[in-house]
Amino acid sequence: MKIRIWFSLFSLVMALALIGCSKDENTKKTDEEQTQGAVEKPNENREKQQKKSVNDDGDNNVDLDLTALSSTMLYSEVYNIVMSPNDYIGKTLKMKGLFRTYASLESDTTYFAVVIPDATACCEQGFEFIWDGEHTYPEDYPSEDSEIEITGRLDTYEEDGYEYFYVVADDLVILN
Template sequence: MKKTVALLSALLLSLTALSGCAEKETLAPDVPTEGVGFSQDAEEAAPAPAAAAAAKDPSTIDVDLTKMSATMVYSEVYNMMALPDNYLGQTVRMNGQFQVYEGDGRNYYVVLIADAMACCQQGMEFVLGGDASYPEDYPDPGTEVTVTGVFDTYMEGEYMRYCQLIDATMTY
């Protein structure tokens, strides 16, 4: 009996491995192939976020993460980081834990979003609109906050592209 099970397992494994060796690469007709991945010409192709934000009603929330489950929020934030050009100029609302990181010459203000198991976190940087100053206009680190702002990216150095919410408002 053990010999038969081992033989069938080996046969199944071989068939599975061979089925992945097709000569022709095919994709389902609904799988998008354009616009996926990193483009070095992204700066030229993307619309200016400030212009897009000015052209629409500021009270319209394009991506409201506050109404999603923890798993969906974590997944959507991952998508924002992986494909930021898809979100440029969109108004995003999210809630999470406020943190501040002191950098070289400036502070970085972040909403930390945990996954459903609370084992992993992703952060979204934000810049408050107006003349906000730290620590007077910010809560204590670790406070649960809701931040709404316009999705944007910026470069630090030659190769580091970061995502952030600009002209943001924060409630806590």
């Protein structure tokens, strides 16, 4: 008898959970509208991916604007880029995060990165970048942990037998 009661109660709870998790058409439409245009799949038609430039001259197009995403979507897309960088190589990305530097003791090289925290700020994921043009560190660069926005193309290089990906930043804006 107790098994029937527990089974009935369990079935009722599961039914309520399924009903509570369903979405109506208006909610689905809102979700689609929120992400439409912000995230373009890497393999879609190039013309659909082109967006208005962040530069005043209008020559550069952004394929993936990470600044337009909610914190959850942002971290998910960053994770996708890190796990499958080859799908994004050659794409122009726009992102904002914290400016960080990393000094290599072995090669006496300073690496620059934009670090993007997740929604709870417990985890971070960074992208190495090289600022295109004539810029000297530290004079032309922001201070450590400044919020920045970069726009550039994802590319790769090989160092010590390992392949790394980075952003060739055409534009760097200090936000604070």
